[in-house]
Amino acid sequence: MQLTIKHAEAGDSASARTAPAQYAIQTRRLNIHYGSFHAVKEIDLSFQKNRITAIIGPSGCGKSTVLRSLNRMNELLPGAATSGEVLYHGRNIYDPKVDPVEVRRRIGMVFQKPNPFPKSIYENIAWGARINGFRGDMDELVEGSLRAAALWDEVRDKLSQNALRLSGGQQQRLCIARSIAIEPDIILMDEPASALDPIATLKIEELMTELARKYTIIIVTHNMQQASRISDFTAFLMVDEGRTGFLVEFAPTEELFVKPRDKRTEDYISGRFG
Amino acid sequence: MHKKLRLGELVIQLTLLLFGVLSILITAGIVLTLGEESLRFFASGEISAWKFFTAAKWQPAIGEFGILPLASATLMTSLIAMLIAAPLGLFVAVYLSEYANPRVRAVLKPILEVLAGIPTVVYGYFALTFITPLLRSVFGENVVSIYNTASAGIAIGILILPLIASMSEDALGAVPRSLKEAAFALGATKLETSLAVVVPAGISGVVAAFIVGLSRAIGETMIVALAAGAGSALTLNPFRSAETMTGYIVRISGGDLSYDTVDYNSIFAIGIVLFLITLALNIVSRRIVHRFREVYE
Amino acid sequence: MNQAGPTVFQPHIERRQKLGALWKLLFLLSTLVGIIALAALLLTVINDSFGLVALQYEVDPASLGRDGRPLERLEPDELREILTARLSSGLIRRLESEKPLAERSREQLYDLAVERVAKLQVIESWSLAQSLLSRGEIRRWLEENHPEALLKFRSWVSWRFLVQPQASLPEKAGVRTALLGSLWMILIVVVVAFPLGVGAAIYLEEYARENVFTRILQVNIYNLAGVPSIIYGILGLAVFVRLLARLTSGALFGVGDPATANGRTILSAGLTLAALVLPLIIINSQEAIRAVPQSLRYSSYALGGTKWQTIWHHVLPGSFDRILTGTILAVSRAIGETAPLVVVGASTFVTLNPTSIFSKFTTLPIQIYQWTARPQAEFRNVAAAAIIVLLVLLLAMNTAAILLRDRIGRRRREG
Secondary structure (H helix, E strand, C coil): CCCCCCCCCCCHHHHCCCCCCCCEEEEEEEEEEECEEEEEEEEEEEEECCCCCEEECCCCCCHHHHHHHHEEEEEHCCCEEEEEEEEEEECCCCCCCCCHHHHHEEEEEECCCCCCCCCHHHHHHHHHHHCCCCCHHHHHHHHHHHHHCCCCCHCCCCCEHHHHCCCCCHHHHHHHHHHCCCCCCCEEEEEECCCCCCCHHHHHHHHHHHCCCEEEEEEEECEEEEEHHCCCCEEEEEEECCCCCCEEEEEEEHHHCCCCCCCHHEEEEEECCC | HHHHHHHHHHHHHHHHHHHHHHHHHHHHHHHHHHHHHHHHHHHCCCCCCHHHHHHCCCCHHEEECCCCHHHHHHHHHHHHHHHHHHHHHHHHHHHHHHHHHHHHHHHHHHHHHHHHHCCHHHHHHHHHHHHHHHHHHHHHCCCCCCCCCHHHHHHHHHHHHHHHHHHHHHHHHHHHHHHHHHHHCCCHHHHHHHHHHHHCCCCCHHHHHHHHHHHHHHHHCHHCCCCCCCCCCCCCCCCCCCCCHHHHHHHHHCCCCCCCCHHHHHHHHHHHHHHHHHHHHHHHHHHHHHHCCCCCC | CCCCCCCCCCCCHCCCCHHHHHHHHHHHHHHHHHHHHHHHHHHHHHHEEEEEEEECEEEEHHCCECCCCCCCCCCHHHHHHHHHHHHHHHHHHHHHHHHCCCCHHHHHHHHHHHHHHHHHHEEEEHHHHHHCCCCHHHHHHHHHHCCCCEEEECCCCCCHHHHHHHHHCCCCCCHHHHHHHHHHHHHHHHHHHHHHHHHHHHHHHHCCCCCCHHHHHHHHHHHHHCCCCCHHHHHHHHHHHHHHHHCCCCHHHHHCCCHCCCCCCHHHHHHHHHHHHHHHHHHHHHHHHHCCCCCHHHHHCCCCCCCCHHHHHHHHEEEEEEEHHHHHHHHHHHHHHCCHHHCCCCCCCCCCCCCCCCCCCEEEHHHHHHHHCCCHHHHHHHHHHHHHHHHHHHHHHHHHHHHHHHHHHHHHHHH
């Protein structure tokens, strides 16, 4: 089943009517359970194309859960159940007819701890392209992806070296290169710099701003300064007494940090709880 | 009182140390007895080491001491066993580690453990009373003799299958989840993730499992004693009978054996070859596992 | 930004998923192979342990009757007459020494008569499958060839099977001596290998320092664990049987039996198995001891405990359940071993119960080996019956291991 864009038209099915062309992906009344545990409830978010959206909040509030629901990665955990919709190009990616493999090809993910394959640098990038049926010039693709991830100059003459020998920051950029090699629409990043030193973190942040020109970036971070520095929009999540996560406020970043509408947001930003 | 306690502690420590050293004694015992008697075997003048390893006939009664027939039979049964157990064992490991849900695992793993715990003499019985008749009915009674290396090889394969499966499963299960997630996030199917990421990442453990299985197959005695036949023969036909190194040792020592005859000493000569082969395999396999531990650092 | 996907990627998702489903089936079938093999093995054993037998008397009991009264109605005195007349004097002497004929009841005398004089024999046996499926054919064949024979359904595993010693006729054979031999093995292995093994493990985990000597010790133990069992048999032959013959045959203690002066005794066999099992016990105990948290040891030291006190009162109790389980599993492995004992010199025909550790020996697996190797079909039946006995014994031990571990583990946690 192909995922294609549907323009909003009168008479369209319910799932397509609220899909204006500027949104890359949206969640509608998203609820996620792990077994009997209600992880997040009633999440309504709309992520704009070619923008960086940050999801922040105290630890355990379900930020990663929400992020992983956007490319159906939470299904890999046992007992995960999702209700509500996640609309990508107007179609609900949780529709039973949709193959998660197809979803994940178009919505890529970079993880908190860099996880390159124990293969060569070249092969790390080539493998993803190969299984997705890449027909062009592989060398070109590898070089292009590494350039886009600002890693080419550092590894150009050691492409056959094992990727695990790179530094943490380099490995993370390799993981980014690996993701963009298969030409996704959206790149999800789960605290991509939290395992890295400050210099490497800075490089990643610069990279993200650059990447947003071509892709939609959605990032989870516990680092508020980072969110306020690089993101265009910010969503703030919290937990209720039952440890279920919910959306408190979602606004353009400047608004949320300078003039938050909700008192809880203001408390969190000013460090009154963490 | 302070001094008395210390003395007691020292005594205990020394005693336990002696217990530990006992294991060295056992190894020394094995090496010394095998070595000494083998030397006596080769020193008796009738047999040269060169002929021992290269001559193609093993008939001690007439003074022929070429180990090749026995070795080739051992090789055949082990190879047949590995042809069955290695791929199947790996597939079982992949299934258990990547596909099976907890309930299925809870049923399958105990079954594998039961298979592994059945004494080898029972497998020998199984080979003789079930596998051989089966082979004979499938391939014909004039093709398959009553004692043949194929039956023994198949039974040994079933014997080592759980061993290879469980060692491989440990290796595959140790692959970090983050690697699998990376593959899935690129739009890979479960098969692609398992074959291109998980198995290669755990390959050292899998190879080590294969080597341990091979070593076990080579040292296997009762199955070949019952099903493969007595009387050595240099043949590549798995449907004919042939005696393996272990089969020979058990046959000779089960009969009337006087000390210091050539027959008696030949047991040790064959024994030391067996010992060295399995020792080498086990050392290699442990080396590989050791190297594999560093892959994720 | 791509919409329908760039043409340079052709993911062929459906085809890949179909391939995945195929391979998943292949993986599943591989596991089924193991299950099927296990089922085939158990069914084969069961098939040969139960079935129809054709029984025939060598001497027709009807001819033993007197005055028109059949054998089963004769008086004890008359039965005794028949026995003394028909049996050899040697046999009578043995029967008398076991229990005087005068003291035997009429039923016992009748049984003796049927067994020894009339000599009920199995002339043919069939497997369970044949008995269930081809009953008619069997009956017809029997009528043609052995019209006087009786057809009965027989379980080769029976109480009689357990208490009878080995015999040259399969229908009389039993596993008594073999079973006792196996039990003796368990005893010796536990008494010898358990303290040595646990002791060595304690040394390696608690006392030994990280130096070359310790490394050599540890590597050596791992290597020994991988040595084929037949090599241990050769070791046992050279050392326990030959070298230490005076010790193992009891001559050193003056209790030897000339028949076992060659050193092929239960003691030799037990020591050989103990050596085989020792590395396994050491490795397992090491892992159990390692699993005890360091904090437990530290608390003990902090209260002024010595090293040994800490070990005896804290570390060992904390690891005992796993040590015990591992030992039982190692011992059950020893019970199943055949090759090393054949090399050490298991006796081929032992009918008397072993009286001490200096007696001749045979064990269950050896008995199975010998019976399986015989060409006569009925020996297959008793071999199968012996296999069932062995498997039941192993099952009992493994179940005991699991139960003990749970019981001890629970008691520790709940105090």
